[in-house]
Amino acid sequence: MTAPYDLNDDSVVVIIGTGAGGGTLANELAQKGVDVVALEAGGRYLPEDYINDEWESFSQLAWLDARTTSGDWRVAKDFSGLPAWIVKAVGGSTVHWAGASLRFREHEFKAKSTYGEVAGATLLDWPVTLAEMEPYYDKAEFKMGTTRTNGIPGLPGNTNFKVMKAGADKLGYTECHTGRMSINSQPRDGRAACGQVGFCFQGCKFGAKWSTAYTEIPKGEETGKLEVRERAHVLMIEHDDSGKVTGVVYADKDGNHQRQKARAVCIAGNSIESPRLLLNSASSKFSDGLANSSGQVGRNYMRHMTGSVYGVFEKPVRMWRGTTMAGIITDESRHDPSRGFVGGYEMETLSIGLPFMAAFLDPGAWGRSFTSAMDGYENMAGMWLVGEDMPQETNRITLHGERKDQYGMPIPNVHFDDHPNDLAMRAHAYKQGAAVYDAVGATRTFPTPPYPSTHNLGTNRMSEKASDGVVNKWGQTHDIANLFVSDGSQFTTGAAENPTLTIVALAIRQADYIADQMSKGAL
Amino acid sequence: MVPSPNTKQMSRRDLLKSGAAVGVAVIAGAGFVAGSTGAWALEVKALKPETMATLIQVARDIYPHDRVADSFYALAVKSHDDKAADDAAHKTLIEDGIAELDTMAQAAGAAGYADMGWEADRTALLHKISDGGFFQTVRGGLVVGLYNQKPLWPLFGYEGASFEEGGYLERGFDDINWL
Numbered sequence: 001m002t003a004p005y006d007l008n009d010d011s012v013v014v015i016i017g018t019g020a021g022g023g024t025l026a027n028e029l030a031q032k033g034v035d036v037v038a039l040e041a042g043g044r045y046l047p048e049d050y051i052n053d054e055w056e057s058f059s060q061l062a063w064l065d066a067r068t069t070s071g072d073w074r075v076a077k078d079f080s081g082l083p084a085w086i087v088k089a090v091g092g093s094t095v096h097w098a099g100a101s102l103r104f105r106e107h108e109f110k111a112k113s114t115y116g117e118v119a120g121a122t123l124l125d126w127p128v129t130l131a132e133m134e135p136y137y138d139k140a141e142f143k144m145g146t147t148r149t150n151g152i153p154g155l156p157g158n159t160n161f162k163v164m165k166a167g168a169d170k171l172g173y174t175e176c177h178t179g180r181m182s183i184n185s186q187p188r189d190g191r192a193a194c195g196q197v198g199f200c201f202q203g204c205k206f207g208a209k210w211s212t213a214y215t216e217i218p219k220g221e222e223t224g225k226l227e228v229r230e231r232a233h234v235l236m237i238e239h240d241d242s243g244k245v246t247g248v249v250y251a252d253k254d255g256n257h258q259r260q261k262a263r264a265v266c267i268a269g270n271s272i273e274s275p276r277l278l279l280n281s282a283s284s285k286f287s288d289g290l291a292n293s294s295g296q297v298g299r300n301y302m303r304h305m306t307g308s309v310y311g312v313f314e315k316p317v318r319m320w321r322g323t324t325m326a327g328i329i330t331d332e333s334r335h336d337p338s339r340g341f342v343g344g345y346e347m348e349t350l351s352i353g354l355p356f357m358a359a360f361l362d363p364g365a366w367g368r369s370f371t372s373a374m375d376g377y378e379n380m381a382g383m384w385l386v387g388e389d390m391p392q393e394t395n396r397i398t399l400h401g402e403r404k405d406q407y408g409m410p411i412p413n414v415h416f417d418d419h420p421n422d423l424a425m426r427a428h429a430y431k432q433g434a435a436v437y438d439a440v441g442a443t444r445t446f447p448t449p450p451y452p453s454t455h456n457l458g459t460n461r462m463s464e465k466a467s468d469g470v471v472n473k474w475g476q477t478h479d480i481a482n483l484f485v486s487d488g489s490q491f492t493t494g495a496a497e498n499p500t501l502t503i504v505a506l507a508i509r510q511a512d513y514i515a516d517q518m519s520k521g522a523l
Numbered sequence: 524m525v526p527s528p529n530t531k532q533m534s535r536r537d538l539l540k541s542g543a544a545v546g547v548a549v550i551a552g553a554g555f556v557a558g559s560t561g562a563w564a565l566e567v568k569a570l571k572p573e574t575m576a577t578l579i580q581v582a583r584d585i586y587p588h589d590r591v592a593d594s595f596y597a598l599a600v601k602s603h604d605d606k607a608a609d610d611a612a613h614k615t616l617i618e619d620g621i622a623e624l625d626t627m628a629q630a631a632g633a634a635g636y637a638d639m640g641w642e643a644d645r646t647a648l649l650h651k652i653s654d655g656g657f658f659q660t661v662r663g664g665l666v667v668g669l670y671n672q673k674p675l676w677p678l679f680g681y682e683g684a685s686f687e688e689g690g691y692l693e694r695g696f697d698d699i700n701w702l
Contacts, residue, residue: 052684055671158691159699166702195690205686315701316680322696354681358670366585366653366662367646374670375588378680440702 005037005227010261012037013514014248015268016234016277019092020503021487022268023212024143026228027220028511034518035225037260038217039232039250041269042088045095046214050203054356057202061095063088065405067272071395071416074449078363083414084303085452086270090230091213093270093454094500095203098325099181099210100348101146102497103137106130107335108343108388111493114335115342120419121390122300126492127464127473136505144182144210144504145189154178155185155194158322160349163313163381167436168329175330179348182210182501183323189215198351200324232258235409237265237281237290237483245290245483251407264482264514264523266475268507271301271456271489275397276412278460278470291460291477296470298398300391300461301414302494303453305422307385307430308350310361311437311445312376319351319381326351332432333387333496341424344496345387347433352382360451373446381437385429386455388496390419397459455499460489474513475506482523486510550576556597563594569607569614574621578603578661580637581624584645585662586669588678595675599668600661620657624648 005012013029015022015038026038042063051057062085069076069083076083087093107114109130112123141149148154155178157165168176183204184193194208207214220226231253238259239245247261267274275298279289289297326349333344352360354377362370395417399410418426430447437445463469466478475490477483486507488499495502517523549559550572556579557564567575575597582596607614624636627648633639636648652658669675676683685691 052686055667156697158696162697162699162702194692195686196692196696197685197690199684199686206690313701317699318680318682318695320681321685321691321694321698353683354676354679355667355671359666364662368587371586371588374586374679375590 005035007258007260009035010247011035011263012261013264013266014039014260014262015266015486016248017041017092017268017270017273017487018090018212018217018228019087019268019270019487020094020097020212020500021507022266023091023094023216024504024507025266025268025486025511026226027212027216028508029514030220030223030225032511032515033225034515036220036227037262038226038228039234039248039260040090040228040230041233042090042231044090044213044230045203047203047205047207050095050199050205052197052199052202052205054202054353057199061087061089061203066403066411068400068403068411068413069415070413073416073418075452076416078449079452082452084270084272084456085454086456089213090217090228091211094211095213096201096454097500098200098350098498099183099323100325100328100498101141101144101180101182101501102346104130104133104495104497104502105333108493108495109133111343111388118342118390118421120392121421122393123391124461124463124468124492127462133502133505133509136509137501139508140501140505143508144501145184146180146182146501147178147185148180152188153185155181155183155323155326158196158319158326159317160319160322160351160381161327163311163317163440164327164329164347164349164383164436167439170439171435173329173331176327178326179328181323181325184208191215194323196322198320198322198324233407234269234277235280235407237267237277239283239285239290239480241285243285243480245480255407264484266484266486266510268485268487270487271459272397272412272414274485274487274489275459276399279397279399280409291470291479291483293479294467294470296461296468298459299393299396300458301395301397301416301456302389302391302458302491303416304455304457304494305345305385305387305389305425305429306450306455307426308382308448308451309385309430309433309437309445310380310382310448311434311442312373313379313381313440313442316378317381318378319349320353324351325349325384329436332429339428341421341428343388343421343425345385345425345429346496346498347429347436348384348386350382350384361446361448363449373444376444383433383436385426385433386496386498387425387429388494389422391458391461391493392417392419455488455494457488457491457494457499460485462490462492475510476513484510484514558593563597565597565601567604570604570617574618575600575604577621577624577635577637578617580645581621581649581661582665582669584642584649586665587642590678591675595669595672598672599665602664602668603661616657616660620652620655620661623652623657627651
């Protein structure tokens with residue numbers, strides 16, 4: 001029932017990207033009867049295609065187009081060509097995500113008024129409040145089947161969770177459980193319950209984890225109102241003399257350029273590609289790039305304060321068994337400046353297989369200090385630390401001056417310097433993470449540095465005033481009424497929580513707005 | 524640098540097996556490096572066999588796991604011989620890197636790098652060259668080349684893919700009894 005639309009059909013809404021934002025928006029609009037063409041740079045892989053092997057899966061799914069890095073973040077040293085670990089496929093990074101679905105807290109929508117002036121940070125309050133978002137969070141959780149909402153039971157805890165829970169109890173943490181996860185704890189919505197396979201990052205072969213690849217996308221296609229074009233890499237967004245966007249130029253699977261006309265364009269290519277596309281769409285009318293009168297496109301790149309702690313114990317843990325993110329401690333996610341930093345962080349179990357442990361435990365390390373750690377792999381428990389990082393104007397996506405991608409377009413550079421607040425939070429999180437494991441008898445713990453970014457946020461941020469950001473409270477660009485941003489690049493600030501639930505909630509809300517504007521003839 | 528996933532699963536058939544035990548790599552004749560007990564042999568196409576034998580020792584010194592046999596290290600660095608066959612610059616990088624280590628070892632009174640008896644003496648030399656292209660190329664290649672060998676995983680307790688077995692729901696996902 002896939003709807004094929006003509007390249008010259010200028011009544012369609014074009015969505016660029018099919019992940020949490022684009023995939024959700026595509027289905028929501030199609031359900032409302034809006035004609036949608038979704039352009040996806042990657043191919044289509046479904047649960048039967050996913051591979052329970054870390055490097056093989058990485059080659060299948062990861063976005064590996066050329067990128068460069070700069071700044072003092074350690075990722076620039078360890079993985080200079082891979083600033084982000086995200087997915088190039090139908091479903092985007094919802095194929096790869098771990099499933100954690102946490103609402104932002106009220107104060108996190110008001111970062112500037114709550115935290116006050118933080119030197120070097122470009123904090124801002126969101127033009128949206130938690131109260132406004134709550135109905136959409138409700139819809140997102142129902143759609144995604146989030147555990148501990150809608151009467152859905154929590155997932156059972158695996159060994160890695162049990163170690164975390166025992167440590168949390170001994171430390172006196174009170175908020176430790178198996179999380180709010182968009183992974184079926186019981187069959188739901190035509191999808192199976194979790195089989196505790198592990199390999200959540202490699203695509204869920206049970207289809208138990210929510211991913212737009214096999215939920216939103218096929219549901220949208222069933223309406224006859226959504227056409228998904230795979231291996232369609234958008235190069236440029238075009239506009240007319242009045243400044244309205246008219247369509248996009250993309251390279252198809254054979255590398256041929258195609259021009260799809262559009263009534264409106266919604267960008268959801270993740271926080272590196274989305275600003276890159278706006279910058280690459282510069283014209284004589286918009287010489288600094290589309291929607292960039294503020295100069296804010298690409299700025300305030302956030303990637304969450306992250307780090308991991310792995311602990312080795314006297315006896316086996318076998319943390320790889322079962323869900324990758326199997327539990328959470330939320331006690332440290334409060335805003336409590338007495339800890340020496342603003343904002344908070346979550347502690348979430350994480351496991352990676354032996355091949356990725358070798359690459360990520362301490363990149364670049366060698367010799368017996370490293371290999372004796374690897375020898376403890378079977379006895380390891382692990383957690384990821386993820387907290388709010390400070391937006392900084394100079395942390396940004398820019399176009400590389402010389403290097404071009406396979407289509408001849410300038411590649412992105414990702415510049416990131418840790419803010420002192422990020423460093424203070426990471427130091428605190430490492431200490432607390434190690435304390436959790438020490439409390440249950442760890443013989444050795446490792447403060448593991450950040451992986452390539454999975455949470456890429458903020459490069460087209462949402463702002464009340466047009467001079468402060470790129471989009472308004474609906475994700476509509478301040479400059480161009482029929483151009484929208486529909487992914488995490490809209491985030492005004494990062495909050496402590498994993499971003500997917502908020503991206504989905506914003507997309508549902510944006511679909512309502514777009515349909516309303518269309519019915520009023522404003523779009 | 525980007526981790527370079529060598530998705531081509533390295534094959535144990537690349538090693539010519541002839542026995543059960545394993546030991547230190549030795550030169551087994553023209554174009555071959557072998558385990559000292561004759562358990563395995565590796566054909567060398569482009570690099571000098573002496574170079575490959577020392578490279579295997581370098582690989583072990585970079586990521587020493589005493590329960591892991593030399594054959595795994597041999598397989599992990601075999602790609603450098605393959606690449607050297609097609610790429611003269613790579614051949615020079617490896618040959619010169621090993622030659623430099625041997626020269627440094629001789630200056631320290633040993634016959635060559637692989638003849639230094641203590642790991643600490645050898646790694647002291649590696650530390651001196653650890654910022655250079657030779658060392659970084661060899662170390663970087665080992666991250667995937669060594670640890671992505673599936674036959675090695677059981678030595679670390681790692682079980683790999685579980686989907687084919689139905690996951691761990693009925694197979695011990697929460698099986699921990701010492702807490």
